[in-house]
Amino acid sequence: MNDIKKLQRKARGERPVFFEDPNVDKLISMIMGLAGEVAVLHDRSDTLERLLQTKGLVKQSEIDSFEPSIQVQGERASWRKNYLSEILRIIESELEDQKSGDREPYEKAVKRVETN
Amino acid sequence: MSAENQVHPQTKHAVMATPTHDEFSRQEFVRSYKNYLVQNVHSGNQTRYEKIIKPKFEKTHNRAPKDRFEVGKEMVHDPYYQMFSSLLRTSQEMMWSSCQMPVNRDLENLNQKIKITKGTKTLGSLKLDTKLQIPRYHTAVDIHCQPGGYHTEVTEDDASAGLVYDRAVHIYAMGQLGPYNDDIGASILLWLKNNHPTMAPRKILDMGCSVGHSTVPYAQAFPDAEVHGIDVAAPMLRYAHARAEELGEKVHFSQQNAEQTNFKSGTFDLIVSHILLHETSQKAIHNIVKECHRLLKPGGLMVHGETPPYKNMGPFDAFMLDWDTRNNNEPFWARSHEIDLEKLSKKGGFDPKNQFETLIPSALQVAEAKRSKVFQGGDFGGGGLWFIYGNMR
Numbered sequence: 001m002n003d004i005k006k007l008q009r010k011a012r013g014e015r016p017v018f019f020e021d022p023n024v025d026k027l028i029s030m031i032m033g034l035a036g037e038v039a040v041l042h043d044r045s046d047t048l049e050r051l052l053q054t055k056g057l058v059k060q061s062e063i064d065s066f067e068p069s070i071q072v073q074g075e076r077a078s079w080r081k082n083y084l085s086e087i088l089r090i091i092e093s094e095l096e097d098q099k100s101g102d103r104e105p106y107e108k109a110v111k112r113v114e115t116n
Numbered sequence: 117m118s119a120e121n122q123v124h125p126q127t128k129h130a131v132m133a134t135p136t137h138d139e140f141s142r143q144e145f146v147r148s149y150k151n152y153l154v155q156n157v158h159s160g161n162q163t164r165y166e167k168i169i170k171p172k173f174e175k176t177h178n179r180a181p182k183d184r185f186e187v188g189k190e191m192v193h194d195p196y197y198q199m200f201s202s203l204l205r206t207s208q209e210m211m212w213s214s215c216q217m218p219v220n221r222d223l224e225n226l227n228q229k230i231k232i233t234k235g236t237k238t239l240g241s242l243k244l245d246t247k248l249q250i251p252r253y254h255t256a257v258d259i260h261c262q263p264g265g266y267h268t269e270v271t272e273d274d275a276s277a278g279l280v281y282d283r284a285v286h287i288y289a290m291g292q293l294g295p296y297n298d299d300i301g302a303s304i305l306l307w308l309k310n311n312h313p314t315m316a317p318r319k320i321l322d323m324g325c326s327v328g329h330s331t332v333p334y335a336q337a338f339p340d341a342e343v344h345g346i347d348v349a350a351p352m353l354r355y356a357h358a359r360a361e362e363l364g365e366k367v368h369f370s371q372q373n374a375e376q377t378n379f380k381s382g383t384f385d386l387i388v389s390h391i392l393l394h395e396t397s398q399k400a401i402h403n404i405v406k407e408c409h410r411l412l413k414p415g416g417l418m419v420h421g422e423t424p425p426y427k428n429m430g431p432f433d434a435f436m437l438d439w440d441t442r443n444n445n446e447p448f449w450a451r452s453h454e455i456d457l458e459k460l461s462k463k464g465g466f467d468p469k470n471q472f473e474t475l476i477p478s479a480l481q482v483a484e485a486k487r488s489k490v491f492q493g494g495d496f497g498g499g500g501l502w503f504i505y506g507n508m509r
Contacts, residue, residue, distance in 0.1 A: 006223055007216050007276055008264040013257030013445045016205060018198040028202040029209070036145045036210060043141035 124291030126283070131230055131358040133218040133279045142214040147287045150207050154290070157200050158436075164196045165432050184426075184435035191435065205443055208261050215284040216263070219276050230275045230358040239366035240343075242357040244350050248371050251348060253397040257445045260288075266326060266349035278355025282327045293329075294480045296363075300390040300421045301330030302479035303502050305337045308386075312417065317341050317385035321411065323374035323404065324348075324392030328356030328367060330421075334388070335365040344379075346372040375403035382413045390421045394452040401452065405464030405507075412509035418466075419506040424475065425453045461507045470508040475501045 019025050052058040068076065085092060097103060128134075135143060169190045173181055181187045191197045219226060232238060250267045258265040262284065266277055285297045293299040301322075308315055318341055322331040325345030335343045345367055347353055353369045360367040372378060374392065387408045393401055408418040426434045437453070440446040461471040481500035 005220070006270050007220050007280070008268060008270070009213070009216075011209075011212070011258035011261040011263045011445060012255075012265070013261070016201070016443045018192075018201040018205075025202050025205075028199070029206045032149065032203065032206045032210065036142055036149070036214075039145040039148075040138050040141040043144070044138060047137060 125295065126286040126291070126297070127295040129359065129362045131226075131355070131362050132282055133222065133226055135218040135283075136221075139214070139218045139221075142217065143211075143283065143287055146207060146211045146214050147290055149210070150287070151290050153200070153204055153207060157203065161191070161194075161197050161200055161436060162432065164194055165191065169194060170432075181431050183431050184438055187431045187435040188438075201439070201443060204439070208444055211284055211287050212262055212280065215280045215287065218283075219279045223271065223274075223276055226279055227271065227273055227275055230279075230354055231273050232358060232361065238357075238361055239364070240357065240360055241368045241370075242353060243368075243370040244353065245371040246350075248348060248373065251373060251375075251396075251400065253395070253400060253448065254348060257447060259395050259445055260440070261445045266347070266352050269351055273354065275351050275354040275358070277349060277351035278327045278353075278359075281352065282329065282355065282359070285327075285329065292478075292480070296332070297329040298333045299478055299480045300502055301333040301388070303476055304388055304390075304419055304421055304504060305333055306479040306482065307476045307504065308417075308419075315386070315417070317416075319384045320344065320386045320388070321346065321379070321384045323387065323389040323408075324395070325356060325369070325390075326352045328360050328369065330388075330390035331356070331367055332360055332363055332365045334386075335360070335367050341385075343367045344384075345369045346374060346377060348373050375400050375407060377407060377411065379411055381410050384411050385413055385416045387412060387416070387418045388421070389419075391423070393420055393422055394446065394449050396452070397448055398451060401455065402460065402463055405460055405466070408507075409465040409509060414509055416509045417506060418509070419504055422503050422505065423453070424501075424503040425455075425457075425473075426450075427454075457505050464507075466507040466509065468507075471505075472507070473503070473505040476504055477501060 015025075017025055049058070049060060049063060053060055165187070169187075170180060173186075173190055181190065232242070254265055254267060262277070262281065264270070264277060266281070268277060270276055282297070285293065289297070289299075294302070317338055320334050320338065320341050320343045322328075322334065322343070322345045325331045325347050326349070328345050331343060331345040334341070343366065345353075345356060346369070347356070348371065350371055353371055356367070357369045360369075374389070375396075389404075393404070396404065405418070412418060423437075426437065429437070438450050441448075441450040457473050458468045458471055462468045478500040
């Protein structure tokens with residue numbers, strides 16, 4: 001994806017809010033943005049598979065019947081773990097706070113530096 | 117592959133922005149996304165209205181909602197409608213974004229290709245007026261959410277808005293305007309052929325022509341006529357000129373406001389516009405009709421293509437059609453669809469006896485039907501009809 005720098009990105013005019021909580025509107029926009037990127041990835045791997053097939057390098061059926069070895073399964077599982085951990089970072093970080101006992105309200109930290 | 121997934125691609129030409137593999141996929145996603153909303157989500161609003169919202173309203177008021185405003189007051193609280201609206205607005209924003217990407221990536225090159233070097237022999241012409249005031253109805257909000265609207269220039273000799281628009285129109289209509297986005301023009305031409313078969317206009321004007329996608333078919337249908345396209349936005353006209361030349365059609369483009377042009381009175385035999393009126397204002401629409409009257413020769417014809425007016429439409433349908441007014445930066449959409457067209461003609465100087473308004477079939481759909489007599493599936497969205505309003509001078 002290239003950076004959009006030259007063209008104006010936001011259309012002039014107030015963006016409508018449909019849900020009671022405007023953040024829900026933003027979430028919808030994010031989810032559909034992600035859905036779009038997944039579709040782009042899908043097309044890209046589809047292109048690769050078709051090119052490989054056309055060039056006689058790999059058959060579609062070979063991909064469909066590909067059985068990952070135990071080693072590959074392990075590597076993929078490990079990739080997925082890291083992947084999920086990145087996505088669910090927000091939940092993990094909450095847990096980490098609880099584990100470390102670092103539950104001091106943030107305001108306290110502000111007060112501390114403001115008064116000391 | 118089912119008929120509803122049939123793709124109607126845009127025909128490529130040399131001056132358009134060529135997307136990369138991923139950019140193209142992104143655009144295709146938006147088209148499918150919009151198509152899905154139209155086919156699978158939109159109708160759910162009516163179900164919600166009929167089954168839940170209307171009965172609830174009737175219970176408390178002892179009557180049905182009387183107009184689109186009353187329907188709207190209830191609908192905006194419905195979670196289904198909220199989700200639908202949020203998804204639709206998002207699809208519009210993603211459409212512009214996906215069409216901006218290839219233009220942004222290669223803007224210098226694209227503008228260079230579009231710029232026709234002085235002295236090059238061309239079929240048509242381009243006349244820009246840097247002093248022309250962009251009307252307030254185009255600068256207040258960016259119409260249909262195109263960032264920067266029709267008129268914004270980001271560099272010298274810029275055609276970026278036109279480059280983006282040509283592709284976005286195709287995605288917006290989900291291909292239903294045909295491979296050259298020319299169906300509205302082609303449909304008016306088909307109507308002319310059937311209703312004014314002897315008409316052979318020598319001078320034709322297309323008002324608010326943007327990238328000339330509806331202008332070109334007039335040049336094709338009347339090769340001996342002098343065809344003019346005017347618009348207030350320079351980036352559109354630069355692109356329109358290069359595009360028409362690329363397609364081998366002779367069109368004269370000039371930067372002018374349709375409310376007040378610099379053509380001499382009685383110049384044209386035929387004046388057309390294609391979904392222009394709803395993107396103007398109450399004052400402007402009257403000025404435009406008046407200007408058409410001034411510019412037409414006696415016996416000349418004015419034809420404005422639009423989407424259908426609200427009259428004869430139930431409150432729910434009118435409310436849904438009105439979605440764009442509030443949610444897609446189309447501020448004049450609602451009011452423009454409620455104007456008394458007979459009065460509009462009369463105020464413009466026309467004889468209301470010669471006024472007409474009617475629904476006309478889409479030329480593309482007529483052609484498709486001829487091609488596949490056995491099976492006519494697929495979604496033609498707007499029902500394959502256009503609304504025209506006009507007057508004979």
